[in-house]
Amino acid sequence: MKPTTTVLDVARIRESFPILQREVSPGVPLVYLDSAATSQRPVQVMQAIDEFYRKHNANIHRGVHRLAEEATEAYEAARGRIADFIGAASPREIVFVRNTTEAINLVARTWGEVNLGAGDVVLLTEMEHHSNLVPWQMLAAKLGFRLEFVPVDEQGLLDMDAYKELLGHGPKLVGFTHMSNVTGTINPAAEMTAMAHAAGAVVLVDGAQSVPHMPVDVQQIDADFLAFSGHKMLGPTGVGALYGRQELLEAMPPFLGGGDMIKRVSLEGFSTNEVPYKFEAGTPAIAEAVGLGAAVDFLSEIGMAAVHAHEQVMIAYALERLEEVPGLRVFGPAPELKGAVASFTFPGAHPHDIAQILDSVGVAVRAGHHCAMPLHQKFNIPATTRASFYIYNRIDEVDRLIEGLYKVREYFG
């Protein structure tokens, strides 16, 4: 049944997103269903960046002049807002990075480098994004530890019995995505971290898809590390964050070397700065951090519970309609177990061609392996087409997607 409204005032939200007024070609308005790849940005975020550059722009930390102080305050205030947003105990637990990928590499190259060795096990899952797989493969090749994987079933859910069993191998680190970017599966993070902690493991949660779309509280899920990207949560590109528990961060060696991460340097050596600065070498993405702060404000004003509720309505309706399309196969569990992401295949039509035909009617979706080749291998398909939704999507945009899919059938059916 088609819902007539959701919990959000989508019309009002859309006023903040000028790109959604765009036509893809004359007379063909944009239906943006690719937010799992990157979200759009509201004018509030663009204005925060613009205002920073117009009024306060300077390099931070080392300056005593007015602009430098204002820039430092703006940057650190953003850190504080992000800490609050995910329930961190202190802003010091937030390290600014470029994106989720860098955040995970940072953990691998610092915590991993000193805590992992031959004979150790790192436990991941079969549904990981390459970002939470390749860094561990690179490190494993170097240090000689073993990777193990929690299997995914045909519904796209983790096999929790297998998880329990694999924890018995005593992994030093457990890393899993909070929400799959392919199936939308929301993993039971709090339960999984509790089990991992009981088995003595440190837990890294890939929050790239969860932090933008649902309430995430690091203390409630008890994550040791949480990685996420600004660009998927209304913020600018070029900035993301790594949350790390303070005592872990303090015990870790530095990541990149350079300015700001040091306390003292001589030609002979250096000593490191305090956390989180120890991990932020060189001039950071200052304006982008400020922009991410504005994005967090925008989301907080709506409320993450409302964001999630809206998306639940969207995905339930989308799955219902997708099932009507003859031959279409959707991957992933029931709507209440997942976020607003639907990946599917269609017999006889390559995912790229589906995306292209949808594009011709204005519907922007993604096609490919979505940086999760192993999960596609598991499902025995090279690629899928993926539609993903966010706060600015309307119910009737699902209908536009379905119309486009009927057009695909005309060509390839």
Place this chain on the structure above:
Amino acid sequence: MKPTTTVLDVARIRESFPILQREVSPGVPLVYLDSAATSQRPVQVMQAIDEFYRKHNANIHRGVHRLAEEATEAYEAARGRIADFIGAASPREIVFVRNTTEAINLVARTWGEVNLGAGDVVLLTEMEHHSNLVPWQMLAAKLGFRLEFVPVDEQGLLDMDAYKELLGHGPKLVGFTHMSNVTGTINPAAEMTAMAHAAGAVVLVDGAQSVPHMPVDVQQIDADFLAFSGHKMLGPTGVGALYGRQELLEAMPPFLGGGDMIKRVSLEGFSTNEVPYKFEAGTPAIAEAVGLGAAVDFLSEIGMAAVHAHEQVMIAYALERLEEVPGLRVFGPAPELKGAVASFTFPGAHPHDIAQILDSVGVAVRAGHHCAMPLHQKFNIPATTRASFYIYNRIDEVDRLIEGLYKVREYFG
């Protein structure tokens, strides 16, 4: 003698920089002399970012929909413009990074990791920024190679006889800054790379200060690697570039692991993508790269030779006036051997206090070790105050600086 004009139409240039209209406190207009830390951004750059977000924003490379194609084209076009700007043979030789610091760490962790070992020598200079020192110290601690340093004389010039001698130790890599961010010294890059190549070394040039301020052509100076930051050359924060000769880049292992840098991934392992993508893991700073492209256009329109000529006039006049101030000591060589950077000390007044008093009259300068502690140790001082100039600085802003310094004398003289 006070020059009445320079080669640039500074009044017109200033129209593009709204922040320069700002007052630091009521009635006290801003005199921004801190461009060596970070430059200001022209509206053209802000507009390029804004327009990207308003019209073309999407994730790149993996998308077939219209926005994704436009975003990919914009990002790659920026890469091409940056390649042209520094005379690279191909856009493939440009890797987008966060900043100079990351660029140098990238070289250390990829080229360095496979080419350096116990018994090897890496030759740097005493005037390096921490960004071109700490990454090598970290790697040396791990791999056991030795760091050697070309000495700096009291004028702030490299000792070229010592350089020749040190090349005799057969360094595998020579790394030096093209322009010092403390003394402004411009090192003879072409001559130094020729000598280093003759000695069999690979050469990394830190272009953080040179690329923004003078014509730099990688083929003319024959650098193997050149690192620079967008934020010091009118571009946004969060983006910079590493130039690397294509055959070197191709032979190097990847840097960070994750999406986009791979060709194929399975649970067992991965194969890497082509250069430069091999080095760009995860969603890059897309809008920022586009902004940097606009910054390069802005600079190209002015012409880098004109930029340098303007700054020569500025620094010659600034040095002349600084010498008038009793007791003030300026570090660095004669104006024709340096960029538009003047670092100085004043007896009885700490550099921080000088900067603070200058701030009170609207003059924004930087105080501290400028991330070059070893050079300050060499000069036997903990810190300096630094004034630095760019295309938007007027001759009379030098006079404002000098007035401020006389005020410092009143307090601390």
Place this chain on the structure above:
Amino acid sequence: MDDLYREQIIDHYKNPRMRGTLEPHDYSYSDDNPVCGDHLRIDLRVDETGRITEAAFDGEGCAISQASADLLVESVVGKTLEEVKQLSKDDVLELLGIELGPVRLKCALLSLKVLKAGVYGLEELEEELV
């Protein structure tokens, strides 16, 4: 869109003329398009004068990549290896008869890339194709 999926392309995609493998062959090469996980292999048989006598492709991928492979492989039979080396991106686009954005261009050119790699070795052609 009607441009992009004109009948000829859908036809070559659904009913490829040149799909198959040649065993034995004189030249063979396979590669992927990492963007979408497409895979393509091209086999060639060549006579003493360096002229291609038989050609076949196999793999999976989108309509653009498969139709382009079919059209391209069809077009090289009877050509010399030297002539194959001269083939350009524009030749492939002419065979397809459509305009393409940068991402789909990779799909369309995968077949040319694989063909040339088989004939020459990968290093040399990367340059040429960009």
Place this chain on the structure above:
Amino acid sequence: MDDLYREQIIDHYKNPRMRGTLEPHDYSYSDDNPVCGDHLRIDLRVDETGRITEAAFDGEGCAISQASADLLVESVVGKTLEEVKQLSKDDVLELLGIELGPVRLKCALLSLKVLKAGVYGLEELEEELV
């Protein structure tokens, strides 16, 4: 600015009352402000009841950090170690009598940081000072 460099501060900077070193001492700690390379050391002598009988600081730095060190060290003579543990950022700012931006705040608080680190151990105080 007149606020920032009011006479008392310039006076304590130019003519510090408490500059020196105590050898032997009961407590001593030194640290840097990495932002500017300032360096500060504080020495204390304490009687059996835990009351500070003598105190001195040494180091180099800006007027704010040096005047703050001089004022703070002067103020702790006669206090107990327990009382020193209670000292807060606001106590230092009150001694200085000025308002400060975030960067200069670090200069002003370096002396408190060093003093407390000497009394307690560095880990505990980092939390407290932010």
